Amino acid sequence: xxxxxxxxxxxxxxxxxxxxxxxxxxxxxxxxxxxxxxxxxxxxxxxxxxxxxxxxxxxxxxxxxxxxxxxxxxxxxxxxxxxxxxxxxxxxxxxxxxxxxxxxxxxxxxxxxxxxxxxxxxxxxxxxxxxxxxxxxxxxxxxxxxxxxxxxxxxxxxxxxxxxxxxxxxxxxxxxxxxxxxxxxxxxxxxxxxxxxxxxxxxxxxxxxxxxxxxxxxxxxxxxxxxxxxxxxxxxxxxxxxxxxxxxxxxxxxxxxxxxxxxxxxxxxxxxxxxxxxxxxxxxxxx
Amino acid sequence: xxxxxxxxxxxxxxxxxxxxxxxxxxxxxxxxxxxxxxxxxxxxxxxxxxxxxxxxxxxxxxxxxxxxxxxxxxxxxxxxxxxxxxxxxxxxxxxxxxxxxxxxxxxxxxxxxxxxxxxxxxxxxxxxxxxxxxxxxxxxxxxxxxxxxxxxxxxxxxxxxxxxxxxxxxxxxxxxxxxxxxxxxxxxxxxxxxxxxxxxxxxxxxxxxxxxxxxxxxxxxxxxxxxxxxxxxxxxxxxxxxxxxxxxxxxxxxxxxxxxxxxxxxxxxxxxxxxxxxxxxxxxxxx
Numbered sequence: 001x002x003x004x005x006x007x008x009x010x011x012x013x014x015x016x017x018x019x020x021x022x023x024x025x026x027x028x029x030x031x032x033x034x035x036x037x038x039x040x041x042x043x044x045x046x047x048x049x050x051x052x053x054x055x056x057x058x059x060x061x062x063x064x065x066x067x068x069x070x071x072x073x074x075x076x077x078x079x080x081x082x083x084x085x086x087x088x089x090x091x092x093x094x095x096x097x098x099x100x101x102x103x104x105x106x107x108x109x110x111x112x113x114x115x116x117x118x119x120x121x122x123x124x125x126x127x128x129x130x131x132x133x134x135x136x137x138x139x140x141x142x143x144x145x146x147x148x149x150x151x152x153x154x155x156x157x158x159x160x161x162x163x164x165x166x167x168x169x170x171x172x173x174x175x176x177x178x179x180x181x182x183x184x185x186x187x188x189x190x191x192x193x194x195x196x197x198x199x200x201x202x203x204x205x206x207x208x209x210x211x212x213x214x215x216x217x218x219x220x221x222x223x224x225x226x227x228x229x230x231x232x233x234x235x236x237x238x239x240x241x242x243x244x245x246x247x248x249x250x251x252x253x254x255x256x257x258x259x260x261x262x263x264x265x266x267x268x269x270x271x272x273x274x275x276x277x278x279x280x281x282x283x284x285x286x287x
Numbered sequence: 288x289x290x291x292x293x294x295x296x297x298x299x300x301x302x303x304x305x306x307x308x309x310x311x312x313x314x315x316x317x318x319x320x321x322x323x324x325x326x327x328x329x330x331x332x333x334x335x336x337x338x339x340x341x342x343x344x345x346x347x348x349x350x351x352x353x354x355x356x357x358x359x360x361x362x363x364x365x366x367x368x369x370x371x372x373x374x375x376x377x378x379x380x381x382x383x384x385x386x387x388x389x390x391x392x393x394x395x396x397x398x399x400x401x402x403x404x405x406x407x408x409x410x411x412x413x414x415x416x417x418x419x420x421x422x423x424x425x426x427x428x429x430x431x432x433x434x435x436x437x438x439x440x441x442x443x444x445x446x447x448x449x450x451x452x453x454x455x456x457x458x459x460x461x462x463x464x465x466x467x468x469x470x471x472x473x474x475x476x477x478x479x480x481x482x483x484x485x486x487x488x489x490x491x492x493x494x495x496x497x498x499x500x501x502x503x504x505x506x507x508x509x510x511x512x513x514x515x516x517x518x519x520x521x522x523x524x525x526x527x528x529x530x531x532x533x534x535x536x537x538x539x540x541x542x543x544x545x546x547x548x549x550x551x552x553x554x555x556x557x558x559x560x561x562x563x564x565x566x567x568x569x570x571x572x573x574x
Binding site for chain 1 (some may be wrong): 408413416453471479
């Protein structure tokens with residue numbers, strides 16, 4: 001029986017710390033402020049917005065919503081985006097991508113001030129992850145995995161870690177963050193031959209293929225810690241499941257995160273933490 | 288007996304292509320121009336400058352030298368640097384780091400226009416390597432390794448590659464460039480436990496620890512291609528040697544680059560190639 005690494009426990013600990021940080025900032029006259037910038041009424045955007053808003057307010061962060069019509073012109077979009085980007089009262093901007101097809105998502109990404117890039121999507125945020133310096137922010141899901149490992153005191157330095165993903169939101173940044181902490185990392189991907197032969201030798205396995213039920217016990221070993229990043233629609237269950245065949249993997253590894261209730265429960269928390277961090281950095285910079 | 292992968296052969300092939308590209312650009316009215324920006328008279332800077340100048344001129348690239356006194360003030364340095372950075376007749380800038388101690392090397396690095404960053408040192412160049420997009424340029428040594436693999440038709444896709452280095456000039460960018468071409472890569476570093484157990488299972492080994500004679504045959508296997516990036520002073524020999532114990536490794540692997548005459552012979556060529564590429568990009572952008 002594996003130890004079950006629950007995301008809620010991590011999120012709760014991060015929340016306690018965040019609340020204290022927000023109080024400290026407010027005592028200095030700063031209210032960390034998140035701007036959620038949405039175009040149109042896509043259901044999954046609105047669901048994520050609702051969760052982020054609730055989480056932000058629960059730690060004392062102010063939330064501004066900018067909602068633009070789905071048929072807004074590029075020109076009007078740019079003007080609104082530039083205004084929010086330049087607004088000193090806003091510390092972090094969450095904007096939903098992709099934008100509607102007639103708008104230039106890539107242009108918006110490049111316009112975003114890295115100092116407000118709480119989702120870690122700008123080139124300078126990614127350069128920060130690559131070079132291990134505090135430019136912008138790490139992609140939230142990648143950082144959520146690190147927070148889970150840290151919270152449960154799972155050693156990373158000197159360990160072998162296999163990450164199934166080379167995406168810019170999980171695999172590549174996570175590989176870098178792990179290596180910065182002295183792990184030896186291999187990213188497995190669609191070009192990798194015989195993935196189980198690699199992952200089964202790792203001390204830690206991060207499954208982030210984004211494919212339902214592809215990771216069986218052959219990918220693992222009994223001493224392994226397994227982090228399941230997958231968020232896949234499971235028709236049979238009528239809900240969300242991870243990349244793992246959980247009932248096959250769980251009895252055969254040392255520890256594992258559930259889905260739901262694992263990485264996903266930490267990701268929004270990391271996003272909100274970035275707003276606090278952005279406000280702290282701005283205060284320190286101006287002080 | 289291993290196949291010896293000589294850098295000169297790669298450099299010669301790259302040079303032929305570059306000459307043609309320079310001719311094509313000149314026919315369009317563009318003379319690719321390199322600016323070498325040096326502060327003081329450090330011997331190794333001047334030696335590198337001489338080599339780069341010769342190589343540039345041999346393919347028809349114009350070279351401008353800006354040489355500033357070693358005791359130049361930060362203010363004067365900034366003014367000169369900004370002028371070169373803004374000068375439209377210059378396509379690529381090579382500036383020697385570190386600058387003398389009283390000048391801010393990091394500030395200069397951040398000021399440099401990524402479009403002219405032929406040495407791949409700016410944050411946006413590194414973001415380009417990380418995200419696999421044409422922003423700035425890759426660090427020359429990392430790219431030189433890729434050029435060698437390509438020139439000798441050594442397959443990378445689906446292969447396991449071990450890179451002994453996580454530096455920003457070799458290990459990290461090279462790991463990314465290899466992964467973008469579908470290799471499965473592990474970067475070994477000072478935090479890695481039992482490096483030979485990892486590297487000996489790789490199809491390709493890149494040794495870039497920067498330490499004389501540390502790589503023995505135990506790190507390798509008979510089917511392996513070994514690229515030696517090390518440029519270390521060898522007291523005994525009275526010259527430059529690589530990271531390999533060459534006479535131990537060479538008989539026991541499939542192919543290997545010598546030092547000198549391997550990666551080092553290609554690096555300057557890649558630098559000069561970046562000037563040509565910078566001129567091409569600017570022409571295409573303006574066209």
